[in-house]
Amino acid sequence: MVRVVVIGGGAAGASAAARARRLDPSAEVTLIERGSMITHAPCGMPYAIGGLVKSQDDLMTYSPEEFEKERNIKVLIRSEVVDVDVEKRNVTVKRGGSIEKIAWDKLVIATGAKPLVPKIPGVELKGVLTMRHPDEVPSLKGHLEKAKTVAVVGGGYIGVEMSEVMLEMGKKVLLFEMFDQVLPAALDPDVAALVAEEMKARGVELHLGEKVVEFRGDDHVNKVVTEKGEYSVDEVLLAVGVRPDVDLAVRTGAKLGETGAVYVNEYMETTVPDVYAAGDVAEKVHRLTGRRVWIPLAPTANKEGQVAGGNAVRSRVLKFPGVVGTAVTKFFNLYIARTGLSEREAAQLGFKTQSALIKARTKAHYMPGGGVVHVKLVAEESTGRILGGQIVGGSQVVASYADILAVALQSGYTVSDLFFSDIGYMPDTAPVWHPLIVAARVLSRGKL
């Protein structure tokens, strides 16, 4: 009987535990989570803070009790793993006042990521908030509800989503981003400009290319200081990025990769025998470039968890092939999706690229209810191979455009392959020349 211990009850950890149980009914599976919930969805936090989702508990798929009962997995919540012993094969768990040791034959580390907190003077002041775990929702909500003016530091996914939520809550929102565009890790400047335009139109005071250097206040923050000015604020949401939470992995002796996340192979094995890592704590392989990257997202975490959990009980039964960087966000009714490499990323990696940025509609021109959509397609100049796509548009459907492109990218599609793809049509769901097909045609520079 194999004993599997999984550290972390989020997407990767819960998937790993469930998969191990499914593949080996006799295994003893223990899931250890620091917070109060498992199978939780941090991606839903903005909408729980904003009240669209009633309670942070709604962000769980299973309660710890259900998971224990239905899956026959031992679930320890509010339990912190404070040490890992690879020699003796156990973890030390702090739970309430007590400490216990739990033995494992296979260990899955799914400790996730944590917010990056830059070393800026005043960052320790009250009212300088970060967000990561649904457990924090009541506290964040309490802080933000009484604020009139909120500074968002960082124009990434969380910054964009929280700007919407805070405008909906009636706040004045100042967003500071040190790069001169929003979503710098996701989008090229031309596409990001479309998002920035909508953010400004909705009332966000956008400060792009403006680095925050200090927070001021006595006990509680009341001022954001940048290289360019000083701004009075009531609360600060720090959303400058996340980093992998590798502390426990390091204690096992597992090697970290060049990205700073835990190095794993396609079986989600770390460099330490019988120790797996999955989810945001682990490094990934980019399927387009073969390079090692760190793109911490929930769907990847789920699948990696599944692979790690499966392999923990049946050695090397599953392989994780990597990612192509598909990601989605939204600002009010503007949906933003991307996959593959941006043109800038591609250039940094040495690709010679061509791109096209087209404007189209999400339905036939004569049908009511269609939204405008912008598609940017990036291809390698010499081969026509598609390297990436970025889509911004006024309909949920544009998120799927990135999915279509993701599958195309994974498969090594050229612009011509995309053009000739059998993408469907009816007037209420797409134009007869689908925006992706139009983008391919334009990008072909007269060849199609």
Place this chain on the structure above:
Amino acid sequence: MVRVVVIGGGAAGASAAARARRLDPSAEVTLIERGSMITHAPCGMPYAIGGLVKSQDDLMTYSPEEFEKERNIKVLIRSEVVDVDVEKRNVTVKRGGSIEKIAWDKLVIATGAKPLVPKIPGVELKGVLTMRHPDEVPSLKGHLEKAKTVAVVGGGYIGVEMSEVMLEMGKKVLLFEMFDQVLPAALDPDVAALVAEEMKARGVELHLGEKVVEFRGDDHVNKVVTEKGEYSVDEVLLAVGVRPDVDLAVRTGAKLGETGAVYVNEYMETTVPDVYAAGDVAEKVHRLTGRRVWIPLAPTANKEGQVAGGNAVRSRVLKFPGVVGTAVTKFFNLYIARTGLSEREAAQLGFKTQSALIKARTKAHYMPGGGVVHVKLVAEESTGRILGGQIVGGSQVVASYADILAVALQSGYTVSDLFFSDIGYMPDTAPVWHPLIVAARVLSRGKL
């Protein structure tokens, strides 16, 4: 200077003419259309009849005048090609009262399809209507507006879409389908049952497995007679299918394929030198099976037109790789999409299949506004290769699920390849386990 004549101003013909012009600025390009409009969209007809689209003119992308002026293409509307002479390389065109001959070096036949009219007694009565060309919209509208009860004969795409439109117009709708399910060419019975359920809930009187054998009336139809009963009606919409309009192609001596449509190779060349065919008149190759099929749809017509027009002026510059049968329709807010082979089709072709039919949501469980979606995934048992997918759900987005699958199918994906695809997520656009990924997991029967 090459003279290109294109017969038919619909999707394929207009694309062919535009492409020939684009690739050869010196070519003399003539587009000949029987009706009054070109670049028209028959797929929008239901919504023009129902009034959601104001006028049939809105269904055109370009007016004949714009096309002439902007593209420098000679456009002849209300002009019927009554003969083709391959020896002398000309077409005989009837235009108003006059007849003229137009010479060609390259001929593109894009005559499309026409409604199938079964040989049923009474089918020639007034009030037994078919629909194909936007020109017919005012007449169809006139007929249907004064009717109280309308019989729709045929439960295919047009039958389903027109049922919605006529319910919206306040009619009583009886739908007769000789097969025992709606959308028999598109869906398996289990998925079609979901559509039928919604149709009944909205008030369509569904007569499945009930063959119409006669229409009765003095001058105007007033009764539909089936094997099972007689029904009083005011108008009949005959929508039992279409067939390729091959008359002119046959006159050129072009070979017809086994499907009855014009045989073409990947260059859209017919078996007659310098004669091309594109769009609904032409046979296609199914990319999954390599078999020749006839699946007449607008996006295919557009692309085939582009290939035919390009090759007409620059020999064999473009290749059309074929189709996988992606198609979309809707009934009110229920969107229906499919790609590849249905389970029944696959079985008929000798595949041993496995399938999964799952129910999921289009957004994270905790987000408001998500719809229920059903995904059926069909795979080959021995290899796990995905053969097809059918999706029915309460959101426009599910049409894109078929597109994602279409690209996967074209690329030879297995169930495992689909499962590990990097499909995106944010709570407002998809669940973290995307419905397609869930379907793949279920279909893997415990392997994933």
